[in-house]
Structure formats: structure tokens, C-alpha cells
Amino acid sequence: MKVKRILLMFAVSIFSLLLSRESIFAKELEYHKVYKLQPGMSVEDIMQIQNFIQYTKFANDYQSTGYVYLIEANGSKRQRTFLRKRIILGRPTDNIAYKDFTSYTGPTSVKGLSILSWSYTKYGQDPDQWLWIPSLKKIRKVSVAQGDDSFMGSDFTTEEITTRKFEDETYKLIEEEKFGGYTAAFDGKTYKQGADCYVVEARPKRSPWYYSKRIAWIEKATGGDIFQEVYDQEGRKFKTLLKIYENMEVNGRKYPTQTVLECKDLRTNHETVIEMKDIKFDQGLEERDFSEKVIERSKW
Numbered sequence: 001m002k003v004k005r006i007l008l009m010f011a012v013s014i015f016s017l018l019l020s021r022e023s024i025f026a027k028e029l030e031y032h033k034v035y036k037l038q039p040g041m042s043v044e045d046i047m048q049i050q051n052f053i054q055y056t057k058f059a060n061d062y063q064s065t066g067y068v069y070l071i072e073a074n075g076s077k078r079q080r081t082f083l084r085k086r087i088i089l090g091r092p093t094d095n096i097a098y099k100d101f102t103s104y105t106g107p108t109s110v111k112g113l114s115i116l117s118w119s120y121t122k123y124g125q126d127p128d129q130w131l132w133i134p135s136l137k138k139i140r141k142v143s144v145a146q147g148d149d150s151f152m153g154s155d156f157t158t159e160e161i162t163t164r165k166f167e168d169e170t171y172k173l174i175e176e177e178k179f180g181g182y183t184a185a186f187d188g189k190t191y192k193q194g195a196d197c198y199v200v201e202a203r204p205k206r207s208p209w210y211y212s213k214r215i216a217w218i219e220k221a222t223g224g225d226i227f228q229e230v231y232d233q234e235g236r237k238f239k240t241l242l243k244i245y246e247n248m249e250v251n252g253r254k255y256p257t258q259t260v261l262e263c264k265d266l267r268t269n270h271e272t273v274i275e276m277k278d279i280k281f282d283q284g285l286e287e288r289d290f291s292e293k294v295i296e297r298s299k300w
Contacts, residue, residue, distance in 0.1 A: 031090025061285035073269035099290035154272035
């Protein structure tokens with residue numbers, strides 16, 4: 001009897017452990033809610049929250065000023081600046097997730113160039129995008145860039161910045177560890193050393209694709225993917241990404257917010273840094289400001 005009792009207790013323990021790793025979310029996360037990583041979450045839960053955080057779906061709206069630095073292998077730099085705003089909707093009636101507007105403010109060669117994008121909640125539905133070209137005084141609906149295309153002429157791909165969805169990959173939890181830290185190119189400082197993280201292997205469902213897998217360090221304190229190693233089809237690491245997240249206090253809630261993104265191409269030693277400043281949430285942006293007519297009138 002004693003042996004049976006021990007076996008029964010062991011079986012119950014194993015079953016409880018398995019249950020603890022099952023998905024907590026039976027359906028998609030609710031927009032405008034803040035989700036935090038918690039012990040016992042499945043790797044799918046972890047990555048679903050990470051993706052949710054990346055696109056600020058916890059907020060009502062978002063706006064910021066961006067500075068892009070393109071850093072050559074010899075250390076020379078080029079700079080671009082832009083203004084960005086986003087309204088988060090998550091509306092089931094017309095399937096709109098959020099509307100995003102970006103306008104370049106410098107240098108002169110790109111000043112005034114503006115992009116309006118409407119993203120959708122339905123998996124597989126591409127965003128709608130419109131481009132305003134000041135020199136031509138025309139607005140054009142454009143095809144969505146391929147996911148492996150360069151984003152704004154940078155080392156980031158379009159997928160890494162704007163189009164990757166949770167459903168695009170499969171996930172495996174490798175381990176939990178303290179991140180060793182990463183020394184950033186833009187200021188020479190070491191960031192996130194000792195941060196408690198989940199280490200996750202993500203593989204694209206699309207094959208062949210420009211990467212075979214990526215290893216991501218998901219920070220427990222913010223839910224953000226603070227570091228990534230990206231591997232090609234031959235298993236060679238060819239790119240690293242650093243993302244610095246901070247918890248911002250907004251109306252009594254903590255919003256995990258990207259403040260710096262840095263990408264390094266290990267094949268060319270070229271680096272791109274995107275620094276976000278003057279970040280504001282929940283400012284009462286109106287949906288009517290995210291239309292074709294509005295971007296025709298935009299002046300920066």
C-alpha cells in the first residue's frame with residue numbers, strides 16, 4: 001500500500017507539472033490589458049505576451065520621436081529622424097488591430113516622406129499601406145514589403161520590426177538563466193547584465209526562409225525580447241539584435257516600452273541603432289488622424 005501511495009503521489013506531481021506548462025490563454029490576448037510573465041507559463045504563453053508587448057497592444061495609443069543611426073564597419077555614421085504615432089484598436093467588427101503613421105523629419109532627402117499602415121488581427125491578412133511622396137504631392141497605395149526586405153535601409157528586416165506575428169513560428173523553451181549582458185555600439189555601455197530571462201528557440205514555419213532559427217532572451221521583468229541571435233540555413237549565426245525595454249508608469253499602470261533597438265550584421269560588421277525618445281502613451285489620439293487625407297496634409 002505504501003508503494004502504491006508513493007506511485008500515486010508521483011503520478012499526481014508529474015500531472016500537475018504538465019498542467020502548469022499548458023497554455024494559460026485559451027484565445028487571443030485582450031487588447032488594452034497589461035500582461036506579465038509568470039512562473040509556470042508555457043513557452044507559447046511567453047512568446048504570445050512578448051509579441052503583444054512589441055506592438056504596444058496594451059495601450060490605447062502611442063507616439064514617439066525616433067533617431068536612426070546607420071553605422072559602417074569603419075565607425076562612420078549616418079542619421080535619420082522620424083515621428084511615429086499609433087492607435088491601438090483590436091476591433092473585431094472590421095478586424096483592425098492598429099493603425100500606424102510614420103513621417104520622416106530628416107535628412108532633407110527623405111523629409112516629409114510618410115507611411116500609413118493599417119494592420120489586422122486576422123492571421124495571414126497583410127497590412128494595407130499608403131505612401132505620401134512630398135516631391136510628387138501624391139499618395140499611393142503600395143504593396144507590403146516582403147518580410148525579408150531591409151527595413152528603412154537598415155540591418156533590420158521588415159518582419160523583425162513590423163510584420164512578424166506569434167503564429168509565424170514554433171517555439172521551444174531551452175532554459176532559464178541570467179543574461180550575460182551586451183555592450184551596445186551606440187554608447188559603449190553594457191546593458192541588461194544579470195537580467196532574469198527565459199531562453200527560447202524560435203523556428204519559422206515558412207521554409208525556406210532567410211533564417212533557420214533565432215535564440216531569444218525574454219526578460220522576465222518586462223516580457224520583452226532583450227536579445228536575439230539569428231542563424232542562417234547552414235546553422236551559422238549571422239545577426240544579433242539588442243532591445244532595451246523599460247517599464248513606464250502610465251496612469252498607474254506599468255507599460256513595458258522599447259527605448260533602443262540595435263542590430264548588427266556579423267557578416268559585414270554594419271550596425272543599425274534605433275533610439276526612441278519623447279515616448280508618450282494614451283494621449284487621446286483619434287482614429288480620423290490615421291487616414292489618407294491626413295497624411296497628404298502632414299507637414300513636419
